[in-house]
Every structure is written in C-alpha cells, then in structure tokens.
Amino acid sequence: MPERALPAQESLRGAEDPARPTLRARAPGERGGAGGRARRAEADRLRQPDSILYPPSPAAHQGPPDRSRERQCEFGARRRHRSIHSRLSAQTGQRGIGGRVSDQEREARRARLEALRGEGVDPFPARVGAWTPIAELRERYEPMDAERLEAESPSVAVVGRIMASRSFGKLMFLRIVEAGESIQVSAKKNQLDEATFRFIRELDVGDFVRFEGVLWRTRTDELTVDAKSVQLLAKSLRGLPEKWHGLSDLEVRYRQRYLDLIVNEDARRIAIVRSRTVSAMRRFLDARGFLEVETPVLQPLYGGATARPFVTRHNTYDQELYLRIATELYLKRLITGGLDRVYEIGHDFRNEGVSRKHNPEFTMMECYQAYADYRDIMELVESMVCEIAMEVRGTLQIEYAGEKIDLSGPWPRISLCRAIEEATGIDVLAFADADSLRAAIREKKLGPADSPTWATLVDDLFSDHVELNLIQPTFITDHPVELSPLAKRSQEDPRLVERFEPYIAAMEIGNAFSELNDPDDQRARMEEQLQNHADGDEEAHLVDEDYLRALEHAMPPTGGLGMGIDRLVMLLADAPNIREVILFPHLRPETD
RNA sequence: GGGCGCGUAGCUCAAUUGGCAGAGCAAGGGACUCUUAAUCCCUAGGUUCAAGGUUCGAUUCCUUGCGCGCUCACCA
Numbered sequence: 123m124p125e126r127a128l129p130a131q132e133s134l135r136g137a138e139d140p141a142r143p144t145l146r147a148r149a150p151g152e153r154g155g156a157g158g159r160a161r162r163a164e165a166d167r168l169r170q171p172d173s174i175l176y177p178p179s180p181a182a183h184q185g186p187p188d189r190s191r192e193r194q195c196e197f198g199a200r201r202r203h204r205s206i207h208s209r210l211s212a213q214t215g216q217r218g219i220g221g222r223v224s225d226q227e228r229e230a231r232r233a234r235l236e237a238l239r240g241e242g243v244d245p246f247p248a249r250v251g252a253w254t255p256i257a258e259l260r261e262r263y264e265p266m267d268a269e270r271l272e273a274e275s276p277s278v279a280v281v282g283r284i285m286a287s288r289s290f291g292k293l294m295f296l297r298i299v300e301a302g303e304s305i306q307v308s309a310k311k312n313q314l315d316e317a318t319f320r321f322i323r324e325l326d327v328g329d330f331v332r333f334e335g336v337l338w339r340t341r342t343d344e345l346t347v348d349a350k351s352v353q354l355l356a357k358s359l360r361g362l363p364e365k366w367h368g369l370s371d372l373e374v375r376y377r378q379r380y381l382d383l384i385v386n387e388d389a390r391r392i393a394i395v396r397s398r399t400v401s402a403m404r405r406f407l408d409a410r411g412f413l414e415v416e417t418p419v420l421q422p423l424y425g426g427a428t429a430r431p432f433v434t435r436h437n438t439y440d441q442e443l444y445l446r447i448a449t450e451l452y453l454k455r456l457i458t459g460g461l462d463r464v465y466e467i468g469h470d471f472r473n474e475g476v477s478r479k480h481n482p483e484f485t486m487m488e489c490y491q492a493y494a495d496y497r498d499i500m501e502l503v504e505s506m507v508c509e510i511a512m513e514v515r516g517t518l519q520i521e522y523a524g525e526k527i528d529l530s531g532p533w534p535r536i537s538l539c540r541a542i543e544e545a546t547g548i549d550v551l552a553f554a555d556a557d558s559l560r561a562a563i564r565e566k567k568l569g570p571a572d573s574p575t576w577a578t579l580v581d582d583l584f585s586d587h588v589e590l591n592l593i594q595p596t597f598i599t600d601h602p603v604e605l606s607p608l609a610k611r612s613q614e615d616p617r618l619v620e621r622f623e624p625y626i627a628a629m630e631i632g633n634a635f636s637e638l639n640d641p642d643d644q645r646a647r648m649e650e651q652l653q654n655h656a657d658g659d660e661e662a663h664l665v666d667e668d669y670l671r672a673l674e675h676a677m678p679p680t681g682g683l684g685m686g687i688d689r690l691v692m693l694l695a696d697a698p699n700i701r702e703v704i705l706f707p708h709l710r711p712e713t714d
Numbered sequence: 715g716g717g718c719g720c721g722u723a724g725c726u727c728a729a730u731u732g733g734c735a736g737a738g739c740a741a742g743g744g745a746c747u748c749u750u751a752a753u754c755c756c757u758a759g760g761u762u763c764a765a766g767g768u769u770c771g772a773u774u775c776c777u778u779g780c781g782c783g784c785u786c787a788c789c790a
Contacts, residue, residue, distance in 0.1 A: 226759060227724065227741045286750080293747035310747070327740080341748050364725035364739050366751045371725085373782050385725095429789060448790095474789055475715075484790070623790095630790060661789080686790045699783095710781065 231326055231359045238357065245357035251332055253279040256303035259337070260345065268339040280305060280347055281332045281355060283384070284325055286365060294322060295346075298331065302390055306346040307333050314349070321352060328358030372701075379705050389702075395514055395695040396703055400467060400687060402513040403487060406506050412463040412489055417452035419445060419469070425669070426450030426608070427684075428661040429472040432482075445471035448684065449488045450608065451669045454637060457490050458677040465489035467687065478699050479629065482708050485687035494681035495610075495636040496620045500597055503624050503632060503683065504531035507595070507690070514694050522627040522696050525593050533595040533624070538584055541598060545587040550580050551615070576617075577602035592625035607647040607663050609635035626693055632685040639680065641673035 238245050259278060263271065282298030282305075292311035297304050309322040325331060332355055335347040363369035368385045375382040375389070382389040404414065422441065424431040426448030434443050449466045456464045467487045476482060491498065511518055511529050518529040536544075543549045546568055553559035556576045563571040563579065569586055573579045580602050592598070599622040600612055609619035620636035638644050647663075648670070654662035691703040701707035 225724090230742065288749050288752055289746085290749070290752085291746045293749085295749050295752090297750080306750080308748085312747080340750095342750075344748090344750075346748095361724060361740055364751095366739065367726040369725070371721095371782085373721095374725090376782090427790080470790085472789065475787075477786095477789085478784085480789065486790075633790070684790075689790070 227361050228359055231357070231361075234324055234326070235357050235359065238354070243354065245354055247353070247355065250281060250355060251279060251334075251353060253281045253332060256280055256282065256298075256300050256305045259305065260303065263337055263345060268343065271337055271339055271345075276337045277334070277350075278337055278347060279332060279334045280307070282330070283358075284327050284329050284331060285362070287325070287327055289323065296322075296325070298333070302387075306340075306344050307335065307349055308338075308340070308346050309349045309352075318349075318352065321354075322349060325352075325354070326358055326361075328360065328362050330355035330358075373709070376701055376707050376709055392691070392695045392697055392703055393705060396687075396691045398514045399510055399691050399694055400485075402510040403506065403687075404467070406509050407465050407489060410463070410502075412465045412491075413461055415453070415456060415461065415464050415466055416468070417446075417449050417456075417466060419471075421446050421452075423664055423666050423668075424448075425663055425666050427470070427472075428663065430474060430660050432471045432473050447472050449486065450682065450684065451666055453488055453490050454677060454680065454682065455669065455672045457492050457637075457680050458672045458675055462492035462678075463490070476708060479689065479692075481688065481700050481704055484700070484704075486684055487687055488682065488684045490637070490680055490682040492678040492680050495679060496599075496622055496634055496681050499634045499681040499683050500533075500535065500622060500624075502681075503597075503634065503685070504533055504595075507624075507626075507631075510690070511694060520694065520696070522693055523698060525627060527594060527627060527693075529595055529626070531595075533597055535597040535599055535622070537600040537618075538588075538598050538602075539580070539600065539618075541588045542580065542583045545591070546583060548583065550576075550583065551617070575604060577604035581605060589625070589630075590628050592628055595624065595626045597622045597624055603647075604650075606635060607651050608638055608644070610638045610640075611643065629689050629693065630686075631689045631693065632683055634681065634683040637677070637680040637682045639673060639677040641670055644673055645670050 235245050259280065263276065266274070280298065280300065282300035284296050285299050285304065286295075286297040288295045294309040296307040296309070298307055309319060311319050314322075332353040333347055333349045334351045335349040338346055338348050340346055363381060363385050365385075369375055369381055375386070379389070383393065408414070420434065420436070420443045422443060424444040424447050426446075427450070429447040431444040431447050434445060435441065436443055447470055449468065449470070453464050453466060465487060466489075467485065469483050470486045471483050472480075473482065474480065489502075491502070508518055508529055508531060511520060520527050520529060539550050546566065548559075548562055548566065548568070550559060553562060553576065556574065556579060559576055559579050560571045563569055563583065569582060571579060571582070573582050584598075588598075599620075600615075600618045601609070601621045601623075603609075603611060603617055603619050606619040606621050609621045612618040612620055619638075622634055623630050624632045624634075638647070645665070648665040651663040652665050655664065688700050688703050691697070692700060695703060697703050
C-alpha cells in the first residue's frame with residue numbers, strides 16, 4: 123500500500139544496512155543480502171490492503187479496488203461498539219457466581235475480537251504495510267529537538283506490540299515494542315475521526331499494531347508518534363504478565379519462554395548473547411580454515427564420552443539406535459579421510475540428571491585439527507574465547523556471579539597432579555596404587571576416598587579440592603589415562619595423557635587432547651572400558667570396530683577439542699543456571 | 715535418585731496460636747488532552763497444586779502424590 127504516502131520512510135529504509143549487527147526485525151520480502159531492497163519493493167507492489175487501515179486515506183488506498191472503504195462504512199455504526207460492552211457485562215454477570223471467572227480478561231478480549239470480525243476487520247491480516255524500525259527512527263530523530271521536529275513533522279509508520287496504554291479520555295498514550303526497541307504513540311481525539319479514535323481506544327495491551335503518524339515531542343520531551351491511522355496486525359487474547367514486577371515464576375518463564383522474552387529484558391539479552399556467541403565461534407573457526415560438518419545424531423553405537431545414552435529405534439530397519447553423546451568418533455573419521463580441520467556445533471544427549479550446569483540435551487562444539495597437538499589446541503581455546511568475548515561483550519574483563527574474571531591470555535597451565543599437590547599436599551604420582559593413595563588421603567582427612575581406582579581417587583581429589591578455586595581461566599593438563607580412553611599417552615608418564623580442560627569460574631568449559639591415533643593402543647583401551655562396562659559401569663565406552671578400522675588406515679597426529687556452548691554462554695551472559703541460556707530447557711511434563 | 719525449601723486471583727505478593735482468604739498491578743464500567751508503574755471513583759475475579767487425615771473449624775498441622783527451586787550424587 124503506501125510507501126508513496128510516506129516519503130520520509132522510503133528514504134529511511136533505503137539507508138538500512140543489512141550487515142549492521144544490531145538486531146532488527148525485517149519487513150516481509152526482506153530476507154537479508156544484497157537483493158533485499160529490490161525484493162522488498164516488489165513485495166510492497168504486490169501488497170494489498172488485507173485489513174482495514176483507519177482512516178483509509180486516499181493515498182493509502184489508491185491502488186487496488188477499495189473494499190476497505192465499504193468496511194469502513196459498516197464500521198461507522200457506533201452502536202456496535204456499545205454492544206461490545208453490554209454483551210460483555212452480560213456475560214461476566216452471568217458467569218459471576220460459581221463459574222470460573224478467571225477467564226474474565228480473555229472473554230473480554232474475545233468479545234472485542236468477535237466484534238471486530240463482525241465489522242469486517244480481519245484481526246489477523248496477512249499483509250503488513252510498510253514501516254520503519256523503531257531503532258532507525260530513534261537514531262534519526264532522537265537528536266532533533268521539539269521545534270525542529272515540529273517544523274519537519276516527519277510522517278512515519280511503526281509496527282509493534284502494545285506494551286502499555288494510558289488513557290486521558292481525549293488523549294491516549296501507548297507504548298509499542300518492536301525488535302526490542304520501544305516508542306510512544308499518541309492518539310488525540312480532536313485530530314482523529316471518531317471511528318479511528320475509538321478503534322485505538324479498544325486496542326488491548328499485547329495486540330500487534332501498525333501506526334502511521336507524525337513524530338513530535340511531548341512536554342516531557344518524549345519522542346512520540348502521533349497516530350493518524352492504525353492497522354491491527356494481530357489480536358492478543360491473553361493479557362501480559364504484570365507490568366511492574368514482570369514475570370518471575372521460574373517455571374512459567376521456562377515453560378512459556380515467549381512470555382519471558384516479552385516482559386523480561388534479561389531473557390532477551392541472554393538469547394542474543396547466545397546467538398552472537400555461536401556465530402562468533404563459527405566465524406573464528408571458519409577463518410582458521412575449519413570446515414563445518416554434520417555427523418549423525420542417531421548412532422548405532424554411542425561413544426566419544428562417558429555417559430549413558432538415550433535409546434531409540436528405527437522402524438524400517440528394526441534397528442536400535444542411540445542419540446549421540448558426542449560427535450568425536452565421527453569427526454575423527456573425517457580427519458582420517460583428509461578433512462584436516464573440521465568442526466561441528468550441535469546437540470549431544472546424555473541420559474543423566476539435571477543440575478545448574480546440566481541439561482539432558484545440550485550444545486557442544488567439537489573441532490579437530492590435523493598435525494596439531496593439545497598445546498596447539500590450548501592456543502586455539504585462548505584465542506577463541508577471547509575473540510568471542512570481545513565480539514559479544516566488547517571486553518576481556520567480565521564478571522561472573524560477582525567474581526571479576528580476566529580472560530586475557532596466556533592462561534596459566536598447570537598439570538592436574540600438580541594442582542592437587544598444591545591444594546592438598548599430596549603428590550599423587552608418588553603413590554603407585556589405589557590403596558596407598560587412599561591411605562594417604564584418609565590420613566590427611568581429605569575425604570572418604572572410597573573410589574575404587576587410583577585414577578578415580580585422583581579425580582575426586584581434584585573435584586573436591588581444586589575445581590572450585592579455578593575462577594580465573596586456567597588449563598588443567600595431563601589427566602590419568604584411565605579417565606581418558608581417547609587421548610594420546612603422555613611421553614613423560616605413561617599413567618597420564620596429553621589432555622587439558624579449560625576452567626573458568628569453576629566451570630569446566632571444554633575438554634581437549636592430543637588424539638589417540640595408535641589403533642592398537644586404542645583397541646586395548648576400548649577393551650579395558652568394555653570390561654568396566656561389563657563390571658557395571660554403564661557410562662564406560664564401548665568398542666567401536668568401525669572406528670578402530672579407520673584408525674588402522676592411519677589418522678594423522680591430531681588435536682581435538684570439545685567445548686560446552688551452554689556453559690560458555692552462561693559465562694558470557696553472567697547467567698547462574700544453564701536453564702537461563704537454553705530457550706526451552708528440559709522440564710518434567712506439565713500436569714493439569 | 716537422596717536431603718532441604720516452595721506451591722494462595724491472570725501477574726507480584728500478604729494472611730496473627732488453627733478462627734469469615736486480602737492488597738497492588740492486570741481486567742470490566744465511569745472521570746480526565748502531556749502520561750512514563752499516570753491519577754481518582756466503582757465492579758468483578760479464589761477447588762489456597764491434588765488426594766486423604768487430624769480438628770467444631772485447615773491457606774496454616776500430618777501423610778501421600780504432582781510440579782518447581784536449591785543442594786548432593788553422576789556428568790560437560
């Protein structure tokens with residue numbers, strides 16, 4: 123319909139830069155990229171008024187046959203509006219006693235919806251007239267003072283969800299939000315025809331609308347669109363949560379995330395941090411020559427981590443399948459195949475408990491680099507986290523849970539055994555077996571020490587006495603071989619492997635090693651794991667014959683990394699719980 | 715899975731030893747042309763998570779279940 127009616131707007135939209143990083147909704151037909159504007163113009167040409175615009179200005183409706191004028195006439199009958207209210211009070215009166223009246227608000231809105239339909243207004247029209255992002259309007263007109271604005275009286279069109287409405291009888295103020303930006307809209311009775319003013323007055327908080335109008339400033343200097351016409355874009359049948367306290371019930375925030383996103387700015391902020399984190403990570407890896415690949419989620423044999431899987435079944439092949447717990451073994455097959463730098467960002471599924479740091483379904487980035495070892499990967503991790511933090515936060519000095527964290531490298535590298543010794547005084551490498559180590563731990567009263575093996579005792583010591591103190595970024599290196607069946611053995615000590623885990627804010631955000639590429643050693647380790655599995659350790663690895671066959675064809679020396687995206691986002695967004703960074707976290711089924 | 719805590723109007727929260735279940739916002743009606751959580755008058759809105767139990771009487775005490783949170787265990 124009407125960009126001709128709004129010359130200022132066309133020039134504004136022409137000035138938009140698709141590459142601009144700020145978030146902004148796109149108009150229909152605008153899908154980004156160079157052809158965006160042309161397609162948009164085309165879409166605008168094809169666009170026909172599908173619902174009523176109040177008032178139907180000649181400029182707005184000069185093109186297509188004007189059905190809306192007829193509708194406007196129909197709509198003109200004032201009685202209809204009064205009938206909404208009488209019908210409404212009749213309804214609520216009827217339902218008053220005994221019936222559930224908690225739907226009072228919904229009933230009122232539904233009545234208005236039906237009234238609109240009765241008047242020929244489509245409450246859910248298919249097309250939206252041209253409009254300008256609120257952010258652009260602010261950028262352009264916020265610098266103008268009231269006098270200049272009045273002199274220019276720019277005609278604009280805005281869209282958005284009504285978030286607040288204040289009525290003074292003959293004057294109304296509405297606040298609409300679009301793409302996270304808001305602007306005030308005014309409606310003045312003496313400057314609108316009666317039908318239009320009443321139409322605006324009957325709008326509900328939560329409705330999506332489009333306003334055409336003129337920019338001005340109120341006495342309090344608020345940039346405001348003085349409405350000249352309005353188009354309902356989508357009718358809301360349910361009210362929004364409380365405007366001042368917002369929505370704080372965690373369960374509702376997680377189950378109905380859309381409400382959380384509407385009313386809690388923080389929810390929106392975290393979603394944006396997450397998106398930017400992932401895209402910055404992709405850019406970082408792409409720039410370093412890594413190839414993004416996709417490997418199976420449904421796997422006949424799970425592996426690459428110690429975890430219990432979800433089990434599912436393929437009907438046609440009558441095949442039992444597992445949802446992947448890691449992408450590792452497939453990605454390393456690709457390294458064998460000559461894709462020398464690969465990465466995958468996707469969901470892993472681990473059939474385990476949930477906690478502040480654990481969701482059964484989570485996002486993992488794994489990357490593998492041929493002709494590299496774990497020290498190269500440490501450099502990669504440092505660079506990657508710093509680059510992402512700069513892009514997402516604009517600084518390397520971040521704060522998490524009240525702790526100031528300096529992400530700038532190089533990060534300290536300390537071997538796991540050394541870290542334990544510093545924290546507890548026990549040099550675990552001095553003990554040859556589990557029993558002697560256990561005795562030493564008990565002697566120092568450092569814990570129950572009831573884990574069965576030397577390696578698991580070491581792991582416990584680390585968890586109990588070191589991990590919580592790793593606030594600043596730190597690489598913990600050289601883990602026990604038993605805990606790392608896919609990592610290459612350390613050259614200095616055969617009990618250890620070339621592995622590291624980056625810790626920030628006491629959170630393990632990744633796991634990396636020099637990949638084990640000796641097929642015989644790998645087979646021996648897998649068979650050892652299989653024995654553990656047979657002994658009841660459901661999380662132990664299984665023997666993957668196809669993977670061993672791949673290793674027998676020779677895999678180059680390779681450094682690999684897995685990084686938990688959710689935890690990285692927690693860190694960058696200062697989110698205390700993994701459920702805050704997952705839009706739809708796993709919850710128990712809703713009862714009722 | 716274990717321990718602890720929580721569950722009251724659409725939302726945010728009250729409710730005295732166990733004694734008629736309330737407020738603000740949202741909603742409906744009305745007044746109001748400069749509000750920013752507008753203000754003022756009026757109205758409506760409840761299976762107090764569910765099922766049992768104790769009691770003359772239960773939002774309150776007990777049991778069980780459901781859900782959520784924290785925490786421990788397992789893991790990234």
